[in-house]
Amino acid sequence: MPRAARGYGGQVIAAYAARFSPDDPLAALEVGEQPAPAPRDGWTVVDVRASALNHHDLWSLRGVGLRAEQLPMILGTDAAGVTADGREVVVHGVIGGPSGHGVPADEPRSLLSERYPGTLAEQVAVPAWNLVDKPAELSFVEAACLPTAWLTAYRMLFTTGRATPGQRVLVQGAGGGLATAAVVLGAAAGLEVVVTSRDEAKRERALALGAAAAAETGARVPRVDLVLESVGRATWSHSVRSVRPGGTIVVAGATSGDAEHAELQRIFFQEITVAGTTMGSRDDLRHLLAFLARTGVRPLVDSTFPLADARDALARLAAGEQFGKIVVEP
Known part of the structure; x- marks a missing residue:
């Protein structure tokens, strides 16, 4: 019917x-x-x-x-x-x-x-x-x-992470909706996006989407201004070690489970900001839709x-x- x-x-x-x-x-x-x-x-x-x-x-x-x-x-x-x-x-x-x-x-x-x-x-x-x-x-x-993964990526990058053009951002894990959204949005906004993945094919696709670099999960990368963390236990230590002193880690999930060690000494000594975020506001969604409509990003x-x-x-x-x-x- x-x-x-x-x-x-x-x-x-x-x-x-x-x-x-x-x-x-x-x-x-x-x-x-x-x-x-x-x-x-x-x-x-x-x-x-x-x-x-x-x-x-x-x-x-x-x-x-x-x-x-x-x-x-x-x-x-x-x-x-x-x-x-x-x-x-x-x-x-x-x-x-x-x-x-x-x-x-x-x-x-x-x-x-x-x-x-x-x-x-x-x-x-x-x-x-x-x-x-x-x-x-x-x-x-x-x-x-858009309303979950892309909205979360938008909020992580621009509302909570306050990323600005020219900054370097690490996205933990390539392939999922959140990670691909972060790569595409970040590249469109003039960010240098670095992604990690165990899968070589996913790393290559991330590069094709606009990532500036792609590395094996856990591999050493240049210090970044901002880390987008949604994996948790499997990548947390790498996130803490990859962000520059005074940089920010935005956390929106823990698909591999909670981190066993918070690494608080490194966080307070290097004055790293850890911020949590969930989804995004209705205004964030409106802004995301306008961003895509005006830039041609899809x-x-x-x-x-x-x-x-x-x-x-x-x-x-x-x-x-x-x-x-x-x-x-x-």
Whole structure:
């Protein structure tokens, strides 16, 4: 049935966590019918045209950040689509916070698919405040890549990291959505971007995207002004040793686990700033969209899958085979 004919109270096709499976996250995934978004004051229903995958989806399938009583939970934090009045929008996936915006002001901040159903569905409901106009210059697939990985990279570089043209930036780990976004955005802004990866092919692709240098993970690199750290245990010591005295390490994740040693002596003696960041603000997203529209920079799309094949898409993400963003289209 066409989406426009469903209306409230119907069903939508979605990819969702039906159970938890810590060791085999794909075993917890189901793709099938779920209730369509219900009307809610201050919220808007978006017909999803594209939704990008993130490691957050795999963590949800493992049971991280969710409780059993919340199941089934539709996955996904990123989306671009169209509202009922024809407005083309990008969804900012951070719900709530100090200002509320559609939820109680004292409700803790969350991402879509944590408290509220996510974007891997034919429709998603979000607070109207969370919608940002999609520039005509960007396709739905391109725009869907931005609200998590690209927004985080933008905030790490320019809002939290305060990078300026000519500075040298180290990006730990090449290939994922965050790393490729940081390379492309940094190069476009006149930064000297250095990336690390164990995979030679990924290092070569990072160079083709605009990185100034690419090195083996852990290899010595010239001192940098700023490090973008999202790997954690496997790269933390290298990050601390690679940043110049007085430089900054911005942390937005720890995909390999928490660092065993904080290396506090080096951090305080060399006056290194360590700053944490998560996602980005709605204004950051607006600025990122404008940056792409005006510069011609576009997110790197690894592959696209129909929503019915969401399992194959998540399997590719779980295997670490991607270079760029994996996108699902209803």
